[in-house]
Amino acid sequence: MKLAIVGATGAVGHELLKVLEGSRLPIDELQLYASPRSAGTQLPFRGENLTVQAMPEGAIPADVILASAGGSISLEMAPKWVAGGSVVIDNSSAFRYDPSVPLVVPEVNGAVALEHQGIIANPNCTTAIAAVAVYPIHQRYGVRRMIVSTYQATSGAGQKGIEELQEQTRQELAGESYTPAAFAHPIAFNVIPHIDAFQDNGYTKEEMKVVWETRKIFGDESLQVSCTAVRIPTFRTHAEAITLELERPATPQEVRELLSGAAGVEVRDDVTEKVYPMPLTATGKYDVEVGRIRQSLVFDGGIELFVAGDQLLKGAALNAVQIAEYLYEQGALK
Amino acid sequence: MKLAIVGATGAVGHELLKVLEGSRLPIDELQLYASPRSAGTQLPFRGENLTVQAMPEGAIPADVILASAGGSISLEMAPKWVAGGSVVIDNSSAFRYDPSVPLVVPEVNGAVALEHQGIIANPNCTTAIAAVAVYPIHQRYGVRRMIVSTYQATSGAGQKGIEELQEQTRQELAGESYTPAAFAHPIAFNVIPHIDAFQDNGYTKEEMKVVWETRKIFGDESLQVSCTAVRIPTFRTHAEAITLELERPATPQEVRELLSGAAGVEVRDDVTEKVYPMPLTATGKYDVEVGRIRQSLVFDGGIELFVAGDQLLKGAALNAVQIAEYLYEQGALK
Incomplete structure (x- = not known):
C-alpha cells in the first residue's frame, strides 16, 4: 500500500x-x-x-x-x-x-x-476524545443532554502553541515582557475561554464543533450538547468535565464496568488511590483516560465524569x- | 474599633x-x-x-x-x-x-x-465567586439546575501552592526531577481533578462545598447544583464555567444588562474585542468578572456563562x- x-x-x-x-x-x-x-x-x-x-x-x-x-x-x-x-x-x-x-x-x-x-x-480533537468515552454510555442508557467543559492544551494550536507556552512561561518567571502571537492573550499561568472564532450565537467554533460533530458521529440529531472550550497552560492532552442526562438511569458502578470493556478507553477511577485522568498520565497514550465517574447531582440517574485524551493521538x-x-x-x- | x-x-x-x-x-x-x-x-x-x-x-x-x-x-x-x-x-x-x-x-x-x-x-472561595454572578439571575429567573466546572489556581492551597507551581515549573522547563508536596500530583503543565478530600459519593469536599454552600447562601434547598473542581497551573484567581437551567426563560442580553447593574460583578463580555473573564485580568480585582454569556444549548431559555474571580479577595x-x-x-x- x-x-x-x-x-x-x-x-x-x-x-x-x-x-x-x-x-x-x-x-x-x-x-x-x-x-x-x-x-x-x-x-x-x-x-x-x-x-x-x-x-x-x-x-x-x-x-x-x-x-x-x-x-x-x-x-x-x-x-x-x-x-x-x-x-x-x-x-x-x-x-x-x-x-x-x-x-x-x-x-x-x-x-x-x-x-x-x-x-x-x-x-475535532475534543469531540473524538469525548466520543469514545460517551458513546458506550449513549448506546446503553441513551444520552439526552451532554454538558462539556474543556481544559485544552496549547499543542491544539500546533507547534507554535507549544513553543509559545514554553517561552512565555520562562519569560513570566524571569519577569520579562512578551507579546502573545499563537493565542489571543498570554497563556502562561492564564486561562483563555476562547478557541477558534466566535459564532453569531456567542459560542466559539470549537464549542460548536463538539455540538455538531458529536451528533453526526453518534448519528443522533436529537442529542442536546453544550460546550465551554477553554485553553489552559498545559502542553499536551485535552481534559474534559462531562455531565450527562440519560434516558435510562445508570449507576457509577455500571458505567465503570461498561467502560472497562470499551475499545479505546482506559478507566482510571480509584479516588482512594488518587487515580483519575490527568494530562500527566494520558499524554502519549492511545486510550482515552476516563474517571471521576459519579452519580450526577442535577440529573436523576445521570452520570458525571472526567476524561483526558492525547489530542494529537486520539484527537x-x-x-x-x-x-x-x-x-x-x-x-x-x- | x-x-x-x-x-x-x-x-x-x-x-x-x-x-x-x-x-x-x-x-x-x-x-x-x-x-x-x-x-x-x-x-x-x-x-x-x-x-x-x-x-x-x-x-x-x-x-x-x-x-x-x-x-x-x-x-x-x-x-x-x-x-x-x-x-x-x-x-x-x-x-x-x-x-x-x-x-x-x-x-x-x-x-x-x-x-x-x-x-x-x-x-468557600469557588462558591463565593459563583454566588455573586449567579444570585441576580436566580432572583429574577429562578435557577433550577446549576452545573459548574472549575479552573482553580494553586494559591487556593495557600502560599505553599504558589511556591510549588513556581518551583516545579522551573524544574520542568530545566528537565529536573521533583516530588510533589502541596498537591497529590505534579501541577506544572498538568491538570488535577482533585481538590480537598473525596467523599463517599465520589465527589470531593470542594465540589460538595459548592453544592451545600450555594444552597445555604441562596436560602434555597431545592436548588440542584453539581460541580467538578479542577486544579490547574495558574497562580491566582479561580475561573468557572457555569450552565444554568432557569424557571423563567432569559436572553443573554437581559442577563448582560441585569449583571451590569449587580454589586460585586464586572461584566466583561465583548467577544468581538476578545473581552471575556480571565485570571490575567481578574487577579487583584474586587469584582468578579463575568462573560461568555450565551443561551444554553441544552436548557431552553437557560444561560451559560464564564466567571473569573480573585479567590484570595472575593473568595x-x-x-x-x-x-x-x-x-x-x-x-x-x-
Missing part, C-alpha cells in the same frame, strides 16, 4: 509518522509532503530517512492520503487527490459537515467510513490511522 | 491586611496573630509596622476577629473568642454547615449576618472584610 502524509512537518504530521511506525497497515511506500519551505527535510521512519517533498499541484500517487495541512489546502486539493484515485482522510474541518462525507471515530461509527466517496473526515493522528486500518481490514483498500 | 487577624502571615492574611488598608471601617487598633514560629514578624499597615504575636490561649481583646488559620484552630478557639465578647468572621469550613451560623456573601444575603450568635462563616479576604463592613454599617458592631 502506498501512503502519503500531507503536512508531514507539523505537530500532527510528527505524530502520524510515529503512529504509522507501529501500524499493522502493509505500507510499501510512505510519501511525505509539506510546504515548499519544508521540502528537503529528512524525517525518520522505520529505520530509513524519508525526504519531505513540496506538495504537487495535482494528484498524489498514493492509495491513502492523510491530510493535515489546514482547511484551505484540504478544500482546494482533496477533490484533485480523489480524482487521482486516492482515498483522503482529512484532519481539517473542511469537509466534516458535508452530508456526503463520513465523519468517523472507528470505535463509534467505523462502518460509515465504508460509504465514503473519496473523502473521510477526521473529527488527530491516531484516529486518522485507525480509519485507514479499519478500511484495510474491511477489504475496502487496495 | 479593635480588629484582630488570626493567621496574619498566610496567603489570606496577607490579603486581609491589604483589603483593611483601604477599608471604610474605623480601625483604632489592628492586632495580628499567627503561630508561635511567625511571632515577631513585622507587617506593614497604614504606614506603621505591626508585630505579629503568637495567638493567645483564650480570648482576644478585639471587637472583630478575622480568622484564617484553618478549620481545627477555628473549631477550638472561636467559641472562646466569642465568650470573650468578640464577633468572629471565620474563613474556614468549620462552622459553615452549622444551622446556627450565618454563611454570608454580603451582595447576596448580608441581612442574615445580623442574626449571628458570635460566629459568621465566610464561604476569602475581601468577603470577610465586607461582612465586617456590613455589620458596622447596620450598627451591629461597636
Whole structure:
C-alpha cells in the first residue's frame, strides 16, 4: 500500500509518522509532503530517512492520503487527490459537515467510513476524545443532554502553541515582557475561554464543533450538547468535565464496568488511590483516560465524569490511522 | 474599633491586611496573630509596622476577629473568642454547615449576618465567586439546575501552592526531577481533578462545598447544583464555567444588562474585542468578572456563562472584610 502524509512537518504530521511506525497497515511506500519551505527535510521512519517533498499541484500517487495541512489546502486539493484515485482522510474541518462525507471515530461509527466517496473526515480533537468515552454510555442508557467543559492544551494550536507556552512561561518567571502571537492573550499561568472564532450565537467554533460533530458521529440529531472550550497552560492532552442526562438511569458502578470493556478507553477511577485522568498520565497514550465517574447531582440517574485524551493521538493522528486500518481490514483498500 | 487577624502571615492574611488598608471601617487598633514560629514578624499597615504575636490561649481583646488559620484552630478557639465578647468572621469550613451560623456573601444575603450568635462563616472561595454572578439571575429567573466546572489556581492551597507551581515549573522547563508536596500530583503543565478530600459519593469536599454552600447562601434547598473542581497551573484567581437551567426563560442580553447593574460583578463580555473573564485580568480585582454569556444549548431559555474571580479577595479576604463592613454599617458592631 502506498501512503502519503500531507503536512508531514507539523505537530500532527510528527505524530502520524510515529503512529504509522507501529501500524499493522502493509505500507510499501510512505510519501511525505509539506510546504515548499519544508521540502528537503529528512524525517525518520522505520529505520530509513524519508525526504519531505513540496506538495504537487495535482494528484498524489498514493492509495491513502492523510491530510493535515489546514482547511484551505484540504478544500482546494482533496477533490484533485480523489480524482487521482486516492482515498483522503482529512484532519481539517473542511469537509466534516458535508452530508456526503463520513465523519468517523472507528470505535463509534467505523462502518460509515465504508460509504465514503473519496473523502473521510477526521473529527475535532475534543469531540473524538469525548466520543469514545460517551458513546458506550449513549448506546446503553441513551444520552439526552451532554454538558462539556474543556481544559485544552496549547499543542491544539500546533507547534507554535507549544513553543509559545514554553517561552512565555520562562519569560513570566524571569519577569520579562512578551507579546502573545499563537493565542489571543498570554497563556502562561492564564486561562483563555476562547478557541477558534466566535459564532453569531456567542459560542466559539470549537464549542460548536463538539455540538455538531458529536451528533453526526453518534448519528443522533436529537442529542442536546453544550460546550465551554477553554485553553489552559498545559502542553499536551485535552481534559474534559462531562455531565450527562440519560434516558435510562445508570449507576457509577455500571458505567465503570461498561467502560472497562470499551475499545479505546482506559478507566482510571480509584479516588482512594488518587487515580483519575490527568494530562500527566494520558499524554502519549492511545486510550482515552476516563474517571471521576459519579452519580450526577442535577440529573436523576445521570452520570458525571472526567476524561483526558492525547489530542494529537486520539484527537488527530491516531484516529486518522485507525480509519485507514479499519478500511484495510474491511477489504475496502487496495 | 479593635480588629484582630488570626493567621496574619498566610496567603489570606496577607490579603486581609491589604483589603483593611483601604477599608471604610474605623480601625483604632489592628492586632495580628499567627503561630508561635511567625511571632515577631513585622507587617506593614497604614504606614506603621505591626508585630505579629503568637495567638493567645483564650480570648482576644478585639471587637472583630478575622480568622484564617484553618478549620481545627477555628473549631477550638472561636467559641472562646466569642465568650470573650468578640464577633468572629471565620474563613474556614468549620462552622459553615452549622444551622446556627450565618454563611454570608454580603451582595447576596448580608441581612442574615445580623442574626449571628458570635460566629459568621465566610464561604468557600469557588462558591463565593459563583454566588455573586449567579444570585441576580436566580432572583429574577429562578435557577433550577446549576452545573459548574472549575479552573482553580494553586494559591487556593495557600502560599505553599504558589511556591510549588513556581518551583516545579522551573524544574520542568530545566528537565529536573521533583516530588510533589502541596498537591497529590505534579501541577506544572498538568491538570488535577482533585481538590480537598473525596467523599463517599465520589465527589470531593470542594465540589460538595459548592453544592451545600450555594444552597445555604441562596436560602434555597431545592436548588440542584453539581460541580467538578479542577486544579490547574495558574497562580491566582479561580475561573468557572457555569450552565444554568432557569424557571423563567432569559436572553443573554437581559442577563448582560441585569449583571451590569449587580454589586460585586464586572461584566466583561465583548467577544468581538476578545473581552471575556480571565485570571490575567481578574487577579487583584474586587469584582468578579463575568462573560461568555450565551443561551444554553441544552436548557431552553437557560444561560451559560464564564466567571473569573480573585479567590484570595472575593473568595476569602475581601468577603470577610465586607461582612465586617456590613455589620458596622447596620450598627451591629461597636
